[in-house]
Amino acid sequence: MEDARDKKELNQILKDTLKNNQDHYKKGELANYIPALTKVDPKAVGISMVDTKGKFYATGEYKKRFTIQSVSKPLTLMLAIMDNGIDSVFDKVGVEPTGDPFNSIIKLTGFAKPYNPMINAGAIAVTSMIKGNDKEDKFSRIIGFFRKLAKNDGLELNQEVYFSEKETGDRNRSLAYYMRDQEIITGNIEEIVDLYFKQCSIEVNCTDIANMAAVLANQGVDPVTKERIIPRKIARIVRTLMTTCGMYDKSGNFAIEVGLAAKSGVGGGIMAEVPERFGIGVYGPALDDKGNSIVGMKVLKELSQKLNLSIF
Numbered sequence: 001m002e003d004a005r006d007k008k009e010l011n012q013i014l015k016d017t018l019k020n021n022q023d024h025y026k027k028g029e030l031a032n033y034i035p036a037l038t039k040v041d042p043k044a045v046g047i048s049m050v051d052t053k054g055k056f057y058a059t060g061e062y063k064k065r066f067t068i069q070s071v072s073k074p075l076t077l078m079l080a081i082m083d084n085g086i087d088s089v090f091d092k093v094g095v096e097p098t099g100d101p102f103n104s105i106i107k108l109t110g111f112a113k114p115y116n117p118m119i120n121a122g123a124i125a126v127t128s129m130i131k132g133n134d135k136e137d138k139f140s141r142i143i144g145f146f147r148k149l150a151k152n153d154g155l156e157l158n159q160e161v162y163f164s165e166k167e168t169g170d171r172n173r174s175l176a177y178y179m180r181d182q183e184i185i186t187g188n189i190e191e192i193v194d195l196y197f198k199q200c201s202i203e204v205n206c207t208d209i210a211n212m213a214a215v216l217a218n219q220g221v222d223p224v225t226k227e228r229i230i231p232r233k234i235a236r237i238v239r240t241l242m243t244t245c246g247m248y249d250k251s252g253n254f255a256i257e258v259g260l261a262a263k264s265g266v267g268g269g270i271m272a273e274v275p276e277r278f279g280i281g282v283y284g285p286a287l288d289d290k291g292n293s294i295v296g297m298k299v300l301k302e303l304s305q306k307l308n309l310s311i312f
């Protein structure tokens with residue numbers, strides 16, 4: 001379908017969609033529980049789209065960099081599964097939605113393992129499974145994997161956000177210590193949460209996350225280089241978890257309104273994939289009460305309607 005639609009027309013659709021939705025930022029808040037994340041312009045919005053033939057469409061502040069935050073969770077999950085196998089990972093982390101906020105501790109106390117890898121508890125457990133000789137090696141494997149998916153060797157850590165997370169991340173530390181007590185994770189907790197904070201503080205832009213999503217949309221194969229980066233089965237599992245849990249306790253509503261596998265982050269990014277068609281990256285740092293970009297969700301809803309993107 002996209003082949004028939006010329007580039008100019010699709011770029012115009014993106015432009016109009018951004019314009020129609022950019023004012024929704026007024027209803028949101030910046031992620032003030034990580035102080036460094038409040039030093040951004042709440043009005044900034046951008047969209048990048050890459051199709052599975054490698055064609056690129058974009059508008060607004062799509063080059064503006066922001067920290068990846070929880071958009072990193074499905075990516076690290078794929079690496080952890082490739083490192084350890086499907087069964088080992090899901091022996092420790094569940095695959096069910098929680099209906100609770102992303103940083104909730106409530107269900108950890110009544111259930112032997114974190115409900116899913118998209119919430120903080122599950123993501124920290126996943127990060128603890130990344131293989132490497134030492135903490136530096138583990139981080140360099142994570143960032144190396146993100147660079148490959150984004151086709152951008154320039155991805156780097158945002159030191160200020162990383163230190164800000166480290167300073168204020170006691171909820172995440174609590175989740176991790178509790179999980180070690182429950183024998184879900186093993187090892188040095190300070191090192192594990194540090195690796196998780198670093199993974200969340202990697203800077204990307206809309207195009208980086210659109211490129212990452214395009215690999216998922218293309219079932220694990222890079223649409224441009226044709227290299228298989230992720231086994232098809234692992235890509236399918238992770239796309240499924242993004243669909244059921246990627247927008248936390250808004251995932252059901254998002255499935256109805258947008259109908260795509262997606263993952264949000266409190267840096268303001270949302271990565272979404274349209275099977276066999278598109279990778280999409282949207283940015284808007286003002287968040288709703290669930291921690292999802294308000295403008296990002298509105299933009300995806302309108303694009304889904306205009307381009308008939310819902311998988312349902």
Ligand code: DON
Binds near residue numbers: 069120197266291
């Ligand atoms: O651990 C945290 O709270 C953040 N580094 C990531 C949370 C996040 O992005 C939630 N997503 N919308």
